[in-house]
Amino acid sequence: MPTITYDKKDLLNLIGKRLSDEQLEEIIHLMKTNVESKTETEITVELTPDRPDLFGIEGLSRAIKQYLGLQKGLKKFTVNSPQLHIKASYLPYRPYLAASVIRNVSITDSFIRSLMNIQDVLTDTIGRKREKVAIGIHDFDKIIPNIVYTEVSSDEKIVPLDTNEEITLAEVLEKIPKGKEYGHILSGLKKLPAWIDAKGIFSFPPIINSERTRVTEKTKNLFVELTGTDKEAVLQTLNIIVTNFAERGCIIEATKIFYGEKSEVVPNLNPTFIDLGIDETNKLIGLDLKKSDIIDALNRMGYDVIENKGMLKVFIPAYRTDILHKVDLIEDVAIGYGFNNFIPHLPSVATIGKVHPIEKLSNKVRQLLVGFGFQEIIRPILTNHKNLFDKMNIKSEAVIELENPVSSEYICLRNWLLPSLMEVLSANKHVEYPQNIFEVGDVVVPDNDEETMSKTIRKVACVISHSKSSYAEVKGVVESLLKQMGVIYSFKENSSETFIEGRQASIVVNNKSIGILGEISPVVLEQWNLEMPCAAFEISLDAI
Template structure:
């Protein structure tokens, strides 16, 4: 999940400078994030997706301070009463809105970078690349008159960020980088969402803000708007942002949103309460903690709570977005307790392990074929139609194809093992022969009767490759292999175009096809640029009982 770079010195300053480097790094991993690397003053942190409240340096340092005990328990966040109201018209493509004003900002170049950075990170993570929610931050003092939110037609004009001329909204989608990237989110709607002041459009969410209300090093007050499809997520993003700003001692001022029939004041920093039973905490963690001890541990994670006859009422800080279930609180008890302070135990339960039958058969087949001097190879299960069919002279047949492959080399799931082995041979032409190799593994075949319209099939395949490789040698090997597996089979001349006609056979167990072997046709050897005779076999191990 998000990898974010922090300045170690800045982080330490926000924590209170009492902490050593070593202690800082240790605490970070105890809280949850991973330290990816450290270069001079920069620490690259990998955060987990459940804790977007830690992405910003304010929330990150807050959690560390709590864990260290520098601050403890629930932090209270409050807002000033609204002075502004915004008219919110219906915009079906982006119906939900939350707004706030931030005053008394202590601006600096670092902080400005910081704000733009966290905005982008939250847009990408919680906002799912702006689809579900997107943040717009403006210089409040550059806004003229009343603000409103409305849907407008695509030929309206605005002055987009970093531009000097007004442009039609539809041209923003077609010509400007951000428009091309995020335009698909609103493209099909008739009315597109905008915030306007009395001079025109200040924001075109989720695409771009206006140059006119851009935040700069001189900005003293913010107007922040968050729009999107999911009210809950918009609230989460808002609360993470404003609690971060509040931690910097900036002033939060609510805004009254006036909808057609009702009004609403944002942000909503109310705290939820969740009930957690002491018994349940101890049962899950294997501990013997009292209610008081649990609450004390949770205070180090930023919560507060009261003990109500064995039931703990835990107050969740408004920036925590990951608490769905009491179990999530219990994890935080465990984190505060310290994972490495638990006493690992093995419970007194007895079970008998059992292997899969197909693995046993695979092991038998492997042992047998190794007895003939074959070297095992292991390959990716992904392949392509050219290797699977064309280069093997096979007519194309049903195969599992990938809708979004990373390359044409790996755009389907293999159906046969032999093509992979041929490829291996073609890559090893300069090494000594004979090259007798085999692979054992799963292929995937279409199967309409199955829940997933396909099934895995375990196969073993191998080749003999040297100047005298021939049908009879392989016939004897296959015979011994099948004898080792204790199965009777019959062979029939094969029409498989991969073989020289008359030198390939199909194998049957109880009249059911179970495999094939034969001399590979020289045309196929030319296709793979292998200048040595090859005789191959491929057997479906599921057919062997």
């Protein structure tokens, strides 16, 4: 998960209480986050994706204040009625928008920093890298109403943020770093989305703002605009941003957005509620808390609670976008009560443990091969065609390939084990021989009869490599192994280009070939850059 760095002094100012580093860290841990690192002045925290309301320093300080009881229960927010009207066109590829005017801001370094932080983190997470939600924050006093959200030709111009040259939107996508990074979201569109005021385009979502409406140290009022593809997410993100500003004493003012005839006022910061039972709460967490204990815990977690017909009516703040179900509240009861105040209790649930049959078999085989003096190998299951087929001197077979590999080394799943072992030999040419190694592991083969169109198969493979390794030696091992496993087998001549002609066989059990053995062909040895004779076998364990 991404991390965010908070200014310690700013955080403590917002909390309004002196806390030692230890106390601060302890409380941050309670907020489901991990402290990654800290310095004299800063604290870096790994974010938890379900609590975007804590991403901003203001939201985090609010939660800490509530937890410490410095501020009891639900935080109430006032939203001033809308003075600004926005006209919205319906853009099917980016249909949802939301906006708010934030008044009475006093821009400081820590404010600017927190502004940048929260914008980046929210658009990366809830915003799914700007595709689902994008945010623009402007100096409101530099915008000249009327404000319109619509689509424009790519020839229209803007002076992008941090530049002083007017260029077309098409040029923004081609030339500006942010355009290159996020342009794919708009690919294939004839017209492009834009926020326009009396002077022209002041925002090109989800790419970049204009230099004209840049927020400076002189800014007094802000205009926050959001666009996206998911209405719920756009509104939730707005709630989180404006409630963060409110923690700094700013005034939230709604806007009225007109969609043709219809209109909507946002943001709506009224709490929602869920009815929670005392018994169901205690049953899930395994405690016997009194009603007042539960209410107290919920207050510490920032909820208001009223009793209603034997149930608890829990009021949920508008920034808590993570509450889907009662269990989410019950978790907060447990956190409010304190995880470390629980006495762990192992229930007496009597069951009989059992190893999976294929693992049991695998371990017997490993035991025998170790007994033969072989070293076990564990290799990645991902590999490539070159290893599986070319270097083994056989034709390519159908394997499960990746659409999004990260390295040319690892582009498909192995369908047999021997190449993995050859790779190990190849990497250890200068290590003492004999090198006798084995792997018991999984391979995957395509199979259209299966739910997953493929089958995971457990196999064993073994290579004996020294100057006198031979068919006879490896056959001795195979026979002994199968005999010990109680398998009745026979050998049949085989012809694979991996092995020397006339020195290889397939292993037949119940009239079915379950594996192969033989002396590795010099063609294959050469491919792996090996100068030592090898004999090998590979057997499907599913078949024995």
